[in-house]
Amino acid sequence: MPGGRLTHQDRRHIGAGLAEGLGYAEIARRIDRPTSTVSREVARNGGPERYRVDHAHLATERRARRRGRIPRLDPATPFDAYGRDPDAVRDFTEQLAALMVRTGVPRMAARVLARLITDDSGSLTSADLVERLRVSPASVSLAVAYLEGLEVIRRERRPGHRREQYVIDDGVWLRAWMTSAQAHARWAETAQQGVDVLDAATPAGARLSHMSEFFATLSDDMSGGSGAVDDALTVLAALRHAGAPLPAGQLANALGWPLDRVTEALRCAAPDRLTPAQLRALEHPAT
Known part of the structure; x- marks a missing residue:
């Protein structure tokens, strides 16, 4: 009887024999292999009910490559139409x-x-x-x-x-992103309800307050809401329109915002966002 590894054609005969309900010995005679070879092949690849020809062949080639026996797929298993393994x-x-x-x-x-x-x-x-x-x-x-x-x-x-x-x-990731942003918003709302129940002055209430702030910020950032970066852009637009530096209090009055919101927006646009070369160029503009 011939030795060597089973070929893709051998496995096709095994799959066809199993589909016909043949025993291992009859299948082995058809492909001129020992019965033990057929029984091991089927047992290793899911048993008679779950044996799949292509899967069994690829799995065997993969095991062989890992043992260093062959460099690539057997020619009987072609690459796909795009040349992919x-x-x-x-x-x-x-x-x-x-x-x-x-x-x-x-x-x-x-x-x-x-x-x-x-x-x-x-x-x-x-x-x-x-x-x-x-x-x-x-x-x-x-x-x-x-x-x-x-x-x-x-x-x-x-x-x-x-x-x-x-x-x-292709739109799945945007939907997943927005779903996640909405979930974060629900976390923020629920945590804020806990603050109202437990009192922000208590340790548990303070913990929930921090939790609410965290998820609210995360939701705003993910959904493109009016987070700190958006506020910073609004302040920048206000300063550009004014054409001159303005104190934080004056900006707050002009925008109709609380002072701490303007302060946070200015912090986001702090000079540490600029490189040393950019700072020098702004301090000593070219004439």
């Missing part, structure tokens, strides 16, 4: 999902989102995800529900297709 794409997708998990995204939701991001179509059905992730439909459904709650994916039924597809588009 499918094995490298899969490894990156797993790396991306792992990063999401470390930042707090549930593991299955991270795997689903990473698959959608790295798929050229940006659109996969539940069946696609079940096959590629090798998980149950229930696991995919829970992950999709979580991601829909974050508004990073949406369901879509396209003309001519019976199945729903889960879609990620």
Whole structure:
């Protein structure tokens, strides 16, 4: 019987035999391999119910490369239409999902989102995800529900297709950013309610007051609201319009702002934002 590694064609025969319900011995005879070779191959790659030809071949090539046995993919496993190594794409997708998990995204939701991001179509059905992730439909459904709650994916039924597809588009990150900003605003509002209940003069009330200020500032900055940077630009516009330096109190009166708001805006535009060369040029302007 021939030795050596199983080829992609061998694995196609194994997959076809399993689909027909053949035993390992019969499949082994068809490809002229020992029965033990077939049984190990199937057991190593998910068992008879979950064996996938392409996945098994790529996984074997990856293990072989890690052991230094071969430099690249077997020619039987071609690169895709863009010249990309499918094995490298899969490894990156797993790396991306792992990063999401470390930042707090549930593991299955991270795997689903990473698959959608790295798929050229940006659109996969539940069946696609079940096959590629090798998980149950229930696991995919829970992950999709979580991601829909974050508004990073949406369901879509396209003309001519019976199945729903889960879609990620180019506007997803802006929506996620704004959703996060709104969540921070809710944290600020809730913390402020706690200040009213517990009294800002108490340790717990002061803690909640700081919490409210932090999340309010974060929400303003993320949503482009009137944060300190926006105030600094308003003060700069006022000074430019006046054409001369103005005291903080006069600026406050002109803008109709509390003095501490003007002071904070001026602090954001402090000279430490300028380089030494810029400061020297402003102190001694060229004639």
